[in-house]
Amino acid sequence: MEHYDHLYEESENANVRFLGLVSEGTRHDFGIVFTHKFYGKPLVICMQTGQSTLLGSEDAVNPGYLQKIFRLDSESEAETLAQFFQEYLPPIPFEENQY
Numbered sequence: 337m338e339h340y341d342h343l344y345e346e347s348e349n350a351n352v353r354f355l356g357l358v359s360e361g362t363r364h365d366f367g368i369v370f371t372h373k374f375y376g377k378p379l380v381i382c383m384q385t386g387q388s389t390l391l392g393s394e395d396a397v398n399p400g401y402l403q404k405i406f407r408l409d410s411e412s413e414a415e416t417l418a419q420f421f422q423e424y425l426p427p428i429p430f431e432e433n434q435y
Contacts, residue, residue: 359416396421
């Protein structure tokens with residue numbers, strides 16, 4: 337039997353928001369889990385692919401990252417999502433000794 341180290345176990349009542357949009361004829365459905373974990377970055381889940389990432393509004397300015405992580409077909413689709421996420425994701429304030 338393998339040994340493992342238990343790192344943490346926490347419960348939290350998280351706020352979840354479901355958003356859908358259509359761009360270039362492609363439908364996108366996302367679940368956004370707002371939590372106090374992960375330095376306040378929301379967990380964004382693509383309901384079509386199951387791909388997920390921690391994503392703050394400052395991360396959403398990078399369409400190339402969004403195209404890669406959510407497996408998007410075009411750069412313009414990624415740019416549309418970048419604009420969408422910047423509107424719906426909160427900015428993450430930097431806290432000293434955060435890292």
